[in-house]
Amino acid sequence: MPFSTLRPLLRPRNLFSSGYKILLGCCLVVTVTDHFVDIIPVMGESMSPSLSPFSKIAGKHDHVLLSRYNPTKDLKRGDIVTFWKPHKPEEISIKRVIALEGDEVWPRDRERGTQGGYGGYGERANYKGGRRIKIPHGHVWVEGDYWRGSYDSNDLGPISKGLIDGKAIGILKWGRIEDIPHKTEKGGTKVIPGISQLPKEWAEG
Amino acid sequence: MNRLARLLRSGLPPFFRTYTVLPSGQRRRTYFGLAVLYANTALLTHVFLTYMYTIKATYGISMVPTINPVGNWILISKRHRRGRRIAVGDLVSFKHPLLEGQGAVKRVVGMPGDFVLSGTPGVEEQRMVQVPEGHCWVAGDNQKHSRDSRYFGPLPLALIKGKVIAHVLPLSKMGWIENGLQEPWDPDA
Numbered sequence: 001m002p003f004s005t006l007r008p009l010l011r012p013r014n015l016f017s018s019g020y021k022i023l024l025g026c027c028l029v030v031t032v033t034d035h036f037v038d039i040i041p042v043m044g045e046s047m048s049p050s051l052s053p054f055s056k057i058a059g060k061h062d063h064v065l066l067s068r069y070n071p072t073k074d075l076k077r078g079d080i081v082t083f084w085k086p087h088k089p090e091e092i093s094i095k096r097v098i099a100l101e102g103d104e105v106w107p108r109d110r111e112r113g114t115q116g117g118y119g120g121y122g123e124r125a126n127y128k129g130g131r132r133i134k135i136p137h138g139h140v141w142v143e144g145d146y147w148r149g150s151y152d153s154n155d156l157g158p159i160s161k162g163l164i165d166g167k168a169i170g171i172l173k174w175g176r177i178e179d180i181p182h183k184t185e186k187g188g189t190k191v192i193p194g195i196s197q198l199p200k201e202w203a204e205g
Numbered sequence: 206m207n208r209l210a211r212l213l214r215s216g217l218p219p220f221f222r223t224y225t226v227l228p229s230g231q232r233r234r235t236y237f238g239l240a241v242l243y244a245n246t247a248l249l250t251h252v253f254l255t256y257m258y259t260i261k262a263t264y265g266i267s268m269v270p271t272i273n274p275v276g277n278w279i280l281i282s283k284r285h286r287r288g289r290r291i292a293v294g295d296l297v298s299f300k301h302p303l304l305e306g307q308g309a310v311k312r313v314v315g316m317p318g319d320f321v322l323s324g325t326p327g328v329e330e331q332r333m334v335q336v337p338e339g340h341c342w343v344a345g346d347n348q349k350h351s352r353d354s355r356y357f358g359p360l361p362l363a364l365i366k367g368k369v370i371a372h373v374l375p376l377s378k379m380g381w382i383e384n385g386l387q388e389p390w391d392p393d394a
Contacts, residue, residue: 084363087339162300
């Protein structure tokens with residue numbers, strides 16, 4: 001935009017009015033991206049080959065269209081969600097939902113994996129796979145498609161649904177919105193579908 | 206760009222005008238202008254309530270005697286969302302990790318790296334656990350009737366919606382909430 005177009009905005013009598021308009025524009029953008037749709041780049045290779053397969057090799061990042069409207073409603077196994085990392089409160093991660101609340105999972109053995117270990121506490125501390133885990137109420141099990149380079153539920157444990165803030169509904173390619181490919185490679189984690197009930201401590205009251 | 210500049214100078218088409226100019230030179234707001242005004246106000250209010258401060262009513266006996274079981278309204282600072290500048294002893298409002306769509310208010314008793322007791326002191330068998338990275342340990346002031354980290358484990362800081370900074374409604378309680386916790390102090394040192 002040439003300066004001659006911008007100059008009237010900077011005149012003192014217009015400064016307040018244009019500042020107000022810029023503030024309103026920022027508020028509009030924030031509201032739309034918080035509650036409706038957003039476009040984010042996928043940094044990192046944890047979701048390859050579905051998303052950003054050349055992230056680490058070539059630095060090419062796919063852009064994903066997110067639905068921020070009720071992302072946890074009707075969540076299905078296989079959906080791709082973004083969530084606030086439980087171990088880093090200011091960062092967002094994108095992974096695939098493998099199991100829902102009430103399901104049971106047998107995580108693959110991660111002894112030979114990249115990250116290894118289970119960042120839980122108590123009984124589940126330093127968990128190394130080979131045992132059944134029941135997903136607690138209101139939680140999901142998420143994993144990256146590229147198991148060698150993914151920091152996911154195998155390290156963090158089940159993720160609370162409250163952390164989920166978006167669901168990926170498309171991938172931006174060649175200026176168009178395309179469907180996200182399904183997971184092709186079979187993961188090592190086995191899932192037994194189940195039904196979740198409200199924990200008894202909350203069911204009474 | 207030339208076209209844009211011309212459009213800016215010529216003004217908006219009639220339907221989108223927010224005001225009309227009367228023959229007397231007075232400006233009168235149109236219905237469209239009124240709708241724009243309402244939408245803008247709603248937008249600014251929404252962003253303020255989401256990112257700055259909000260007032261909420263609470264319900265439940267888990268925080269007695271700090272917060273009354275019914276009819277207590279509190280002021281929440283959203284600037285402390287996701288555990289920013291939260292310290293042990295603060296009251297926080299957070300999304301419930303197990304019950305989707307519900308919120309809760311509890312007191313932070315442990316920050317990442319701290320060691321906390323996993324059970325009720327003096328009642329049940331307990332273990333000393335370390336709060337993991339990015340999590341905190343929350344507990345209700347009414348230990349007997351509170352379902353908190355003793356049940357659902359460490360709470361991710363990312364679930365914290367804000368810090369409770371003042372009581373608003375029972376007029377007898379109205380006022381800022383101070384963090385009563387003090388650093389340990391050794392008079393001989």
